[in-house]
Amino acid sequence: MGRILIRFNEDQVSEPIASQIIIEYKVPMAILSAHINSKGGEILAEVPDDILEKVVNAFRNRGISVTVPKLIEVDSDKCFSCGSCLALCPVEAISLTEDSTVQFDKEKCVGSTCSVCVDACPARAIKSVKPNNNGTSAIREKKR
């Protein structure tokens, strides 16, 4: 699965573009987060790798910006498992193990579009990083 960040401007939100593409390409797109109003907004979605490039091009052909979201990474050398981040996480990607170690689930994390935990880490162990996912390399090449 590849994660993409789809950004709509003010002129693009009135049309059901995402729905049209989902139907046209029969793509099982999982929407991880969405913030849209009349002024524009963004959708963070997960798309199967085999159809990723097609979907990205479909959005781009309609003039929609598609980028790869930054990921959140935890430096386990710096983290001393206080847990400040835990209750902030809206998708419960952070938990405590049996021995009270803070555990971070990369799969559940919605990435830098959320980032609510980043500035709450007293050890400054949480960072936004650029992904190195090869499935999305085609997308990055086209980025300006």
Add this chain to the structure above:
Amino acid sequence: MSNQAKTRTVEEINQKIRKGDAQVLTAEEMKKLVECSGVEVAFKEVDVVTTGTFGAMCSSGAVVNLGHSDPPIKIEHAWINDVEVCHPGAAVDLFIGATNMSEKQPYEYGGGHVIQDLVSGKEVELRATSYGTDCYPRTSLKTTLTKDDLNQFYLLNFRNCYQRYNCAVNSSDEVIYTYMSKLLPRFRNATFSGAGELNPLMNDPDYETMGMGTRIFLGGGQGYIIGEGTQHSPKNLNGTLMVKGDAKKMSPEFLQGGAFTGYGTSLYVGLGVPIPILNEGLAKKTGIQDKDILTDIIDYSVPRRDRPKFGQVSYKELKSGSIAVNGKKVRVSSLSSLKMAKKVTQTLKSWIDEGAFFLTSPVERLPTTTVFKLMRQTEEIPFVYNVMHQAITCTEDEEIQAIAKRIVTKSVNHIVVVDETGKLKGIVTSWDITRAMAEGKKALADIESHNVVTAKPDEPLEIASKRMAQNNISALPVIDIERKVLGIITSEDVSRLLGR
């Protein structure tokens, strides 16, 4: 000690440590033993219980003596890695306060990080200036140092190891950044601090075994309690410790700098106290569990000394990940590290088991009756309730014409829209009415603002007036926790007060 004896002494325990047959349990293990086998058995079997905590302790710091430079300097101002360090005494003594922030990276790097870097063996940069005297002619100094270069390097913390601490929430509409970390609006999260049942003072709440001279685990090395900490408040279970230890022998694992966005920097300190089980009473006390330790839920959005409380919770609930606040489930997480607190108790236990750590009796026990006095203030500051006055209101079914009339007869600029129970719905200004006239709008709904910036009655006026300026508005409805309108304050009220 015979099986029948009802007490044992610290000296007897140290004899056993020397022989390698002292029975040492961590606080966690002791709870289980007391629960399963009872106090009597626990007393018979256990000599020492190791307690511990690992949390941000802002009133921490280090005393550094640099040795003399040539020619000598009597330092007036000094910085280590751009963090101003205080010069409290004669020529080359410095105090690195944990909360002093770097002038180049404020909020990210501070005194706590300097201490951690020094303890790690890293090289730091010292800059100092002075006015120069006949005996200390030098006026400036720049050098790099590691802990090995320092003449002396002591950790000296004047308030550590709070017996228990508040649980923090935020009832306001905005995110706030506090020393209790990031608090999301409208009770969307809660934070707490402290190790609960592992905390040293909680396991000996009458301070039978603790006081000046008690040898402890401090920052990964050995240190001492040198008395009660500042703000020690034993009567309401808020005891604190003042501690000292040789920082050169400490470990960066148990002394870590902390950065709190919007608040500043701090030092995370690992601190552990061995409790000698001298009698059955201490066996019972060290059996205390998280469910027995209660703390207040406090609203940190109210910037007052006495902040509103939302009842009490136990550390058991706090550690469970969610608590109930006003009947609503709120996710809660810790600022201090339970994992590291356990590690403190385990490390201290292993030291005693290996005969590398001996217990001491305090020469003077911690006081049990001191009271935390509040500050005497000779100047009063105004609060919202000092200037707020009755709000002129309307309901959503009223016509613009009627509201316009009210603005004129009452001679106000703001009408607060309320529902039938008096709860805030919106606000209408004379400007909104003018615009409605210009655009030919008739319905209140077309001009009413629903996103209302508000004030609380017991907020300092300065904070409310800053909020008005930030939002570029000239009035704030004053509401209670249920959003009932209590009154209004306007920028005219503020200027009138300031002009007085």
